[in-house]
Amino acid sequence: xxxxxxxxxxxxxxxxxxxxxxxxxxxxxxxxxxxxxxxxxxxxxxxxxxxxxxxxxxxxxxxxxxxxxxxxxxxxxxxxxxxxxxxxxxxxxxxxxxxxxxxxxxxxxxxxxxxxxxxx
Amino acid sequence: xxxxxxxxxxxxxxxxxxxxxxxxxxxxxxxxxxxxxxxxxxxxxxxxxxxxxxxxxxxxxxxxxxxxxxxxxxxxxxxxxxxxxxxxxxxxxxxxxxxxxxxxxxxxxxxxxxxxxxxxxxxxxxxxxxxxxxxxxxxxxxxxxxxxxxxxxxxxxxxxxxxxxxxxxxxxxxxxxxxxxxxxxx
Numbered sequence: 176x177x178x179x180x181x182x183x184x185x186x187x188x189x190x191x192x193x194x195x196x197x198x199x200x201x202x203x204x205x206x207x208x209x210x211x212x213x214x215x216x217x218x219x220x221x222x223x224x225x226x227x228x229x230x231x232x233x234x235x236x237x238x239x240x241x242x243x244x245x246x247x248x249x250x251x252x253x254x255x256x257x258x259x260x261x262x263x264x265x266x267x268x269x270x271x272x273x274x275x276x277x278x279x280x281x282x283x284x285x286x287x288x289x290x291x292x293x294x295x
Numbered sequence: 296x297x298x299x300x301x302x303x304x305x306x307x308x309x310x311x312x313x314x315x316x317x318x319x320x321x322x323x324x325x326x327x328x329x330x331x332x333x334x335x336x337x338x339x340x341x342x343x344x345x346x347x348x349x350x351x352x353x354x355x356x357x358x359x360x361x362x363x364x365x366x367x368x369x370x371x372x373x374x375x376x377x378x379x380x381x382x383x384x385x386x387x388x389x390x391x392x393x394x395x396x397x398x399x400x401x402x403x404x405x406x407x408x409x410x411x412x413x414x415x416x417x418x419x420x421x422x423x424x425x426x427x428x429x430x431x432x433x434x435x436x437x438x439x440x441x442x443x444x445x446x447x448x449x450x451x452x453x454x455x456x457x458x459x460x461x462x463x464x465x466x467x468x469x470x471x472x473x474x475x476x477x478x479x480x481x
Contacts, residue, residue: 185325206353208321208360240346242353243441250427271342274350274449281420285428 202237
């Protein structure tokens with residue numbers, strides 16, 4: 176399965192989806208003009224991955240900022256992760272960023288995936 | 296040339312640190328954000344306040360971008376221009392936008408905003424979760440229907456709004472969000 180590696184820009188996050196190295200990470204800022212279009216390849220990659228996933232998957236969210244249109248797509252990613260056995264989410268937030276911590280909390284209440292909260 | 300001085304005086308009197316009037320695109324959104332961020336960095340603004348202002352600016356600007364083409368069919372093109380401003384006072388930032396909207400959208404917008412303003416912190420959280428969970432994906436415009444809710448949550452203040460009639464088809468929609476620079480109430 177191919178590695179999905181999208182370098183971040185000033186309005187899109189860095190994406191690394193690499194099953195062989197066990198790296199599943201989204202980081203940076205997410206405020207694309209068309210969030211549905213930006214997230215489509217990520218959701219498609221996850222569809223493929225969910226057919227034969229690794230024995231364990233840790234999906235890292237290390238977002239500095241995301242807009243509300245992206246939040247809907249983040250929920251779509253989490254919903255896909257819900258269907259993959261032995262998946263957990265590592266939700267990183269800057270230590271003084273209560274809003275990002277709260278956002279992670281809310282997502283964790285919306286899906287049946289265990290969340291680990293970590294500061295950076 | 297007197298209008299230059301007049302405009303300058305208004306900006307100073309109202310503590311406006313940034314005003315943009317014209318066409319709104321994603322590229323312009325990014326430029327406006329970058330300018331405001333630089334300004335807050337230079338002023339060594341508190342990082343929590345900076346994040347909240349940034350957050351509210353994005354939702355506000357992207358709202359304008361998403362909806363700016365809706366009234367193209369209606370007459371004069373200058374009417375499609377919008378305005379965006381940031382004001383800074385000792386105790387607060389003010390993010391203001393103004394854009395033309397079709398009159399038949401007023402009731403829907405007013406309803407959304409009044410509902411949001413009727414909710415307290417926990418009510419807004421529940422409303423947010425309800426919309427993100429039950430919303431039928433993104434709208435045709437790519438909006439999640441969450442922008443105003445998020446602005447109200449991040450600011451912790453009521454959203455102020457007004458509809459000024461322009462003509463039979465169009466009104467000018469103004470929206471003002473306040474971000475306190477002192478500790479926000481919990």
